[in-house]
Amino acid sequence: MDEIHALPAEFAHTASLAKGLGFGGVQIHAAHGFLLSQFLSPLFNKRQDAYGGSLQNRMRLLLEVINEVRKAVGPEFPVGIKLNASDQLDGGFAEDEALEVVAAVDQVAIDLIDISGGTYFPGAASSSDRAGSGPYFLEFAGRAREKTKIPLMVTGGFKTRAQAENAIVEGKADIIGLARALVVDPELPSFWLSGQRDESQFPRFKNPPEGGVTAWYTMQITQIANGGATLSPDDLVGAIEAYESRDETRRRIWNTKHS
Numbered sequence: 557m558d559e560i561h562a563l564p565a566e567f568a569h570t571a572s573l574a575k576g577l578g579f580g581g582v583q584i585h586a587a588h589g590f591l592l593s594q595f596l597s598p599l600f601n602k603r604q605d606a607y608g609g610s611l612q613n614r615m616r617l618l619l620e621v622i623n624e625v626r627k628a629v630g631p632e633f634p635v636g637i638k639l640n641a642s643d644q645l646d647g648g649f650a651e652d653e654a655l656e657v658v659a660a661v662d663q664v665a666i667d668l669i670d671i672s673g674g675t676y677f678p679g680a681a682s683s684s685d686r687a688g689s690g691p692y693f694l695e696f697a698g699r700a701r702e703k704t705k706i707p708l709m710v711t712g713g714f715k716t717r718a719q720a721e722n723a724i725v726e727g728k729a730d731i732i733g734l735a736r737a738l739v740v741d742p743e744l745p746s747f748w749l750s751g752q753r754d755e756s757q758f759p760r761f762k763n764p765p766e767g768g769v770t771a772w773y774t775m776q777i778t779q780i781a782n783g784g785a786t787l788s789p790d791d792l793v794g795a796i797e798a799y800e801s802r803d804e805t806r807r808r809i810w811n812t813k814h815s
């Protein structure tokens with residue numbers, strides 16, 4: 557319990573560091589199976605104290621973190637949260653509960669709610685691994701819109717300007733989040749603005765293993781950073797190997813420094 561009580565101040569300290577270093581805002585991550593989303597999820601959170609059980613208890617830590625971060629950075633500094641519409645796991649955090657969290661967050665000083673979903677938990681779908689033809693959390697965003705006036709960002713599956721525009725025009729989102737589209741096409745927003753091109757082509761992978769798609773995109777970011785050649789979808793196996801060996805090296809460095 558002491559560790560839980562220490563967490564809001566730790567998030568607040570990190571947010572203050574980011575502000576001090578000149579970042580324009582911070583986002584509190586309460587999605588994708590990371591700590592705060594595990595607290596929200598009845599599948600992971602089996603506590604029987606004030607931080608587990610009812611949804612009100614499961615969202616207690618998130619609300620404490622938000623309040624502490626806000627106190628640390630002041631009223632003017634932008635603070636967003638990233639929230640799962642659903643864990644997409646049987647017995648996990650689901651949409652009706654996520655809507656109640658949106659309603660609760662509406663009552664605190666948050667500037668942006670970024671809607672996402674899925675988890676990195678083995679056996680589950682992660683948002684960055686998912687194939688499909690279009691945006692996937694829009695219906696939930698429409699429901700969330702009825703619960704809050706806080707600006708909503710929706711991330712997941714956007715590839716075309718028309719998809720992004722429709723989400724805005726239909727009032728489901730105020731901001732569109734792009735991840736993979738920007739990895740394969742870093743200039744895409746400029747093309748959208750100039751009308752030069754509307755669509756981004758995502759690579760197609762044959763039977764990628766779990767986590768493989770995200771690994772490929774991660775290594776493609778590295779290629780961009782190093783000015784290397786664009787990876788082909790056929791490089792999937794090599795990309796996964798490079799990703800895993802890079803992680804292994806990082807793990808070793810971390811363990812050496814912190815064990």
Ligand SMILES: Cc1cc2nc3c(=O)[nH]c(=O)nc-3n(C[C@H](O)[C@H](O)[C@H](O)COP(=O)(O)O)c2cc1C
Pocket residue numbers: 585588638672683684685711712713714733734735736737770773774777
């Ligand atoms: C290479 C890669 C790295 C990512 N890293 C993060 C991350 O650090 N934090 C996060 O919240 N989401 C991360 N994501 C997930 C994206 O933010 C986004 O939710 C997901 O990819 C779905 O959006 P998309 O369809 O536009 O890719 C990552 C995605 C990719 C492809």
